[in-house]
Amino acid sequence: MRIATLGVLLASVGLLASGCGATRSSAQRTDMPGQVAHLEARLEALEQRQGMIEDKAWDYTENISYLKGRIDGVGGGVASAPSVLNEKPTARRIQSALKQAGFYDGSVDGKVGPKTKEAIRSFQQANGLKVDGKVGPQTWTQLARYVP
Numbered sequence: 833m834r835i836a837t838l839g840v841l842l843a844s845v846g847l848l849a850s851g852c853g854a855t856r857s858s859a860q861r862t863d864m865p866g867q868v869a870h871l872e873a874r875l876e877a878l879e880q881r882q883g884m885i886e887d888k889a890w891d892y893t894e895n896i897s898y899l900k901g902r903i904d905g906v907g908g909g910v911a912s913a914p915s916v917l918n919e920k921p922t923a924r925r926i927q928s929a930l931k932q933a934g935f936y937d938g939s940v941d942g943k944v945g946p947k948t949k950e951a952i953r954s955f956q957q958a959n960g961l962k963v964d965g966k967v968g969p970q971t972w973t974q975l976a977r978y979v980p
Contacts, residue, residue, distance in 0.1 A: 886966060921972045923948070925979055930955060932978040 919925075923942045930936035935958075936951035949965040956963045959974045967975065 886968065889968070921967050921976070926952070926967050926975065928980055929975045929978040932980055933975070 921929075923944045924940055926944070927936055927938070927940040927942070927948055930948070930951045931940060933955060935955045936948065938945075938947040938951075952967060952971065953963050953965045955961075955975060956965075956971055959971075961971050961974065
């Protein structure tokens with residue numbers, strides 16, 4: 833008898849909990865635009881953070897390349913390559929190079945938006961690179977040839 837009562841009690845709690853969840857879901861649905869705005873802001877913050885991390889990774893790659901060149905006796909790794917490879921790619925340079933290469937037809941405004949990212953992906957695919965829409969060291973090495 834005690835087990836049956838406990839089972840009924842647990843079932844009742846389960847029904848109450850599911851009812852509360854349904855009420856909460858409808859309340860959350862009314863604030864959907866606010867939630868979307870919050871998620872978009874969070875996404876933008878994460879993309880900015882990712883950009884900072886990629887900048888650090890680029891710097892580390894340049895340092896490693898330079899040191900490898902020193903060890904191998906070349907005298908500079910990336911530093912001995914064309915000067916454009918020595919500099920971190922700016923959004924404006926990326927857009928200019930993509931335009932020269934025939935992958936970008938937007939304005940060179942220094943803002944990496946959807947058109948620029950799509951152009952980067954197309955360039956990466958055409959050049960046998962990892963298609964991620966980001967200009968890392970390997971993509972920049974290929975793309976730098978088109979910097980005017």
